[in-house]
Each structure stands twice: as structure tokens, then as C-alpha cells.
Amino acid sequence: MHNRTLINKYQAALPANPHTKKRNPRSTSKANQLNKDAKSLRQRARHMDENTPFVTAILDEFCANVVGPNGIMIEPQPLDKAGNVHTEFARQINEWFELFSLKQNIDGEHSRAETEWLACRTWLRDGEVFARYYMGYHPEIDYPSGTPFGVQPFEPDYVPVNISEPERGVYEGIRRNKLGQIISVLIQRDALGFEFSEVEARFVTHLKFTRRFHQNRGVTLLHSVMDLIADVEDYDQSERISAQIASRFAYFIKRDSSTEVSDAFDRGGDVFLGMGNSFELAPGEDAGVVESNRSESMSSPFRDAQMRLASAGSGVNCSSVTRHYSGTYSAQRQELIDSFARYRILQRKFVTCWTRPQYRQALEMAILSGQLKVPKDVDAESVLNAIYQAPVMPWIDPAKEMTGVEKGTRLGLQSLSHYQRERNFNPVSVRREIKAERQAMNDDAIVSVADPAHNIASKVQHSASSKNQTSQNTNREAKNAEDE
Known part of the structure; x- marks a missing residue:
């Protein structure tokens, strides 16, 4: 009867593993449940x-690939009545x-890139971040720029998680x-x-x-790997202590019990260990060193595997975090590619919920x-249009990447x-810079191959064949003249 019961059920759905009797943990969270943890x-x-x-390296790597050092690049795309990009107005928006x-x-201390x-x-x-918008002229507000719009970002501590009034619809x-x-x-x-506002x-x-859906407050990205990272940190601490112990040694002097040593034997004071130092032993004594014979051959592979899992x-991207690059191109x-697939999801979320609304609000206030x-x-409906570009996947081999771009x-x-x-790169700014x-x-009067107009490689390539063709034509014309 017990075996038939196991056949008719998923073993993973049982309260415990039928083979090892180990309990199967289950999540007890429910829909719309407050995130108390x-x-x-x-x-x-x-x-x-x-x-x-x-x-620290994980968070720095995420910020470098989601936002980048210069923040999210924004290229305005206002359209004219015919549906084409209005380049003049786009240039004015860019300059502003x-x-x-x-x-x-x-606060006037951070730029947009630093704030992002x-x-x-x-x-x-932390799992979440808030920002408050200040817009319009007010006697108590001094905007750091000429536009009456400012952003005040703050951490989630300023929004209380302990205030919940279900009758008013207030949760955390x-x-x-x-x-x-x-x-x-x-x-x-x-x-x-x-006091709250x-x-x-x-x-x-x-x-x-x-x-999950219906999460009222955010949860940290590291929620599932915290214990693993803590174990790796404990392991590293143990390895450091072991290495410190192994790097220290002590010496001992062993005496032969059958040899009588006179108490008047003088060793010359303290014994100093160093390069080329020596000390004298009494008859029947022998010197030895106490050292650690602990092997650490498996320390690095195990640690690397745990860090890759975290x-x-x-x-x-584990290679970027650990600065350990191995393998072929x-x-x-x-x-x-695998890591940037995750980065792009975070980029789109950041642009949609943070960069895009701030740009549109600031542009509206600049016009007003x-x-x-x-x-x-x-x-008028296309004034707020823009292209938002986050950091892209870096190049490993620039020669191969540039060949793909050219093709x-x-x-x-x-x-x-x-x-x-x-x-x-902003295409409009790049074209203007190249033109200048x-x-x-x-x-x-400087000739450079960077300008295709000065690139004479094609002429050089066909110069030999052209010369031969010219000589053949000359000989043919001379022969025709003699015949006449």
C-alpha cells in the first residue's frame, strides 16, 4: 500500500524524501502577503x-553594465509633420x-550620471529606491539648474515598512x-x-x-545567494588563518638523554632566525623545525566553483567579478552573452521606471x-520621443567585432x-565632430586615410593593371597608324 501511494504521487511533492527521510522545505508565502523579511x-x-x-564587486559590476559611467544615454527624437526627425529641435534639446x-x-552635489x-x-x-520630484517655482525651493525641476532620490528607509492601515489601503x-x-x-x-508627508x-x-506579482516592496537581488556568499567568506577566513599559521614556525632543540650537558654551556644570548644565521649546539643536542604540512591543492577549485554558483x-558575469579570465574567445x-541577457532585463526596468519619466518631466518643465x-x-505628440541607450556588451576581440559592424x-x-x-555614442554629436x-x-592640407575621400588604396590597387591596359591601347593605336 505504501509503494502504491508513492507511485501515484510525485516524490518531490511529499513532505519528506522517501529515501533519505529528509524534510522538503516549502515556501509559505501567499499572494498579497506583506514582505516582512x-x-x-x-x-x-x-x-x-x-x-x-x-x-562589492558584484554590485559594481551590475552598475557598470546597467547604467554605465555616463548614465543612460538619451537621444531626443522629435518629429516634424512629415514624420521625419526634426534635427534642429533635437539639437536644441540635446544642448539643454x-x-x-x-x-x-x-541637492546640487550629484550629476545625473552619479545619481543614476x-x-x-x-x-x-536594498531591493528598491525612491525619488521625489520637485517642479515649478516656489519661494522655498532653489533649483540647482535653470530648469524648475529637480530630483530628490532617497533610500527605502524613509518609507516606513511598519505602517499598515488596511482600512485606508496603506500597506508598508x-x-x-x-x-x-x-x-x-x-x-x-x-x-x-x-512625522511623515x-x-x-x-x-x-x-x-x-x-x-513575483503583487510584491508591495522590493527585495534585494542577493536574497538567494546570501548564505552561499557568507559560507564562502567563512571559508576564505579559515584559509587566511590557516595560511598565517602555516607561515609561522618554531624550532626546538632535542637532547640525547645519555649525554650529560653542562649547565655552564653558553649559547651566546638570544637565538635569531634569519638568512645565514647559525647557533652552536651542545654535545648530544639536535635542532629541528615545527612546520605545517597542510595541503591546499583543492582550495582554489572549490572556491572558484562556489563563486561561480553565487x-x-x-x-x-563571474569572470568580470573575480578578474579571472580563462578559456577561448x-x-x-x-x-x-549569457550575462548580458540578464543585464538587458535590468536595463529596461531601470530606463522604464527611472530615466524615462524623469527626462519627460524635465523636458515638459523646460518647455513650460x-x-x-x-x-x-x-x-506636438512627438516632442517627448527619445531613444534610451544603456551600456552594451563590451568587445573581446575588437578586430572581429569591427569586421562584423562593417559587414x-x-x-x-x-x-x-x-x-x-x-x-x-550620440550619432548627431559624432557626425558633427567628424565633419569639423x-x-x-x-x-x-593634411591627408589622412580616416577620410574616405583621401583613401587612394583603390587607385593603387588597380594602378598596375591600368598601366598595362594603357600600354596595350598605345601599341594598338601605333599599329593602326602604320597600317594606314
Whole structure:
């Protein structure tokens, strides 16, 4: 009867493994359940970021590939009435946005790139990050830029997780309607956490990392690998202690019991160990060294395997984190492709919930304040259009990558502007820079192969055949003249 019961059921669904009798743990979370463990996980992730080099490297690698050193690149794409890009108005928006990005943060201390870097790090480490928008002129607000718009990012500690009022739809400091839409957010005003401001949702951005639907607050990206990283850290600490013990040694002097040693034997004071030092032994004595014979041949492979498992669980490129690059070009490229598939998901989430709404709000305020004037031939519905480009997969072998770009552009698979955006270059700025450079070189009578107009390789390549063809034509004309 017991065997028939096992046949009719999945063994993995049983309370315990029928072979080992080990209990099968199960998740007890329910739909719409408050994330009571988010705060403890957040605090633990912060501790690891502060004290564990491996976690610091993971977060730095995520920020470098999700946001990049210069932030998300934004290329305005306003259209005219015919549906083409209005290049003049796009240039004006670019010039305004470059100046605005220098001091986007309301405190005036961080640029847009620095703010996005810290926001991405907070989002992945703590599980969520908030930002409040300040817009419009107010006597108590001094904007760091000429545009009446500023962003005030803050960590999730300022939104209380201990305030829940189901009768008002408030759960963990966030008020929602019956459809789950955010109405307002409670933001802490004082250091003690007794005064809060309820800010409307349209003035607040909530970027959170979730693994399931209906998660009210975010959870850290490291939630599933924390114990593994802690074990690796303990293992490293044990290895360091063992190495320190093994690097120290002691010497001993063994005496022969049958030999009588006079107490008057003088060794000359203290015995110093060093290069070429020696000391005298009494008759019947022998010197030896106490050292560690511990083998560490399996330490590195085991540690590497655990770190690769932790990197896979968090979704980061292990080679970039550990700075240990091995394998062929194909193996390294495949690892980059696998990791960048995860990076692109985080990039799209960051752009959609953080960069895009801030750019659109700032552009609207710049137009309303008169800093930008929309031309009459611009389609009003396309003023806020833009292309958002996050960091792309780096090149392992530039020669092979450039060959692929050249073939792609020649076959018409992608435009040159597309590949420039992939390298985080603004196509309009690049074209303007190339035009100015070539004009300056022509004015100075400098010939460079970088300019296709000066590239005479094709002429050199066909010079020999052309010369032969010219000589044949000359001989033929001379022969015809003699015949006449």
C-alpha cells in the first residue's frame, strides 16, 4: 500500500524524501502577503556590501553594465509633420539636456550620471529606491539648474515598512486603491520617524526589484545567494588563518638523554632566525623545525566553483567579478552573452521606471518655463520621443567585432547610427565632430586615410593593371597608324 501511494504521487511533492527521510522545505508565502523579511535582508545586504569584497564587486559590476559611467544615454527624437526627425529641435534639446544633467539632483552635489549610478546600486542592494520630484517655482525651493525641476532620490528607509492601515489601503507606507494602483507614499520628515508627508504618486518614483506579482516592496537581488556568499567568506577566513599559521614556525632543540650537558654551556644570548644565521649546539643536542604540512591543492577549485554558483544566482558575469579570465574567445563571448541577457532585463526596468519619466518631466518643465520653444513644424505628440541607450556588451576581440559592424552596415542589416548608439555614442554629436575634424584637416592640407575621400588604396590597387591596359591601347593605336 505504501509503494502504491508513492507511485501515484510525485516524490518531490511529499513532505519528506522517501529515501533519505529528509524534510522538503516549502515556501509559505501567499499572494498579497506583506514582505516582512525585506528589511532584514536589506540590512544584511548592506553589511555584506560594506565588509565583503565579493558583494562589492558584484554590485559594481551590475552598475557598470546597467547604467554605465555616463548614465543612460538619451537621444531626443522629435518629429516634424512629415514624420521625419526634426534635427534642429533635437539639437536644441540635446544642448539643454547636457547642461541640465550636470545638476539634476536637487541637492546640487550629484550629476545625473552619479545619481543614476547610486540609484542603481541602492535598487539592486536594498531591493528598491525612491525619488521625489520637485517642479515649478516656489519661494522655498532653489533649483540647482535653470530648469524648475529637480530630483530628490532617497533610500527605502524613509518609507516606513511598519505602517499598515488596511482600512485606508496603506500597506508598508504605500497607499493603493482596490486595483493595486499607487495613490500616495508616506515619506519620513524627521530623523526619529514620527512625522511623515503623504506625497501623491505622480511626484514619486518607486523602482523596486521583484520576483513575483503583487510584491508591495522590493527585495534585494542577493536574497538567494546570501548564505552561499557568507559560507564562502567563512571559508576564505579559515584559509587566511590557516595560511598565517602555516607561515609561522618554531624550532626546538632535542637532547640525547645519555649525554650529560653542562649547565655552564653558553649559547651566546638570544637565538635569531634569519638568512645565514647559525647557533652552536651542545654535545648530544639536535635542532629541528615545527612546520605545517597542510595541503591546499583543492582550495582554489572549490572556491572558484562556489563563486561561480553565487554569480549565476545573482546574474552577474563571474569572470568580470573575480578578474579571472580563462578559456577561448568563444567561451568568453558566450559568458558575456549569457550575462548580458540578464543585464538587458535590468536595463529596461531601470530606463522604464527611472530615466524615462524623469527626462519627460524635465523636458515638459523646460518647455513650460520658456527655456525651449517648440517650432511650429514639430508634431506636438512627438516632442517627448527619445531613444534610451544603456551600456552594451563590451568587445573581446575588437578586430572581429569591427569586421562584423562593417559587414552589417554594408549589407544594410543595421545603420551606422545604430552601432554608434550601441557604443554609447550620440550619432548627431559624432557626425558633427567628424565633419569639423575633416574640415580642419582639409584646411591644413593634411591627408589622412580616416577620410574616405583621401583613401587612394583603390587607385593603387588597380594602378598596375591600368598601366598595362594603357600600354596595350598605345601599341594598338601605333599599329593602326602604320597600317594606314
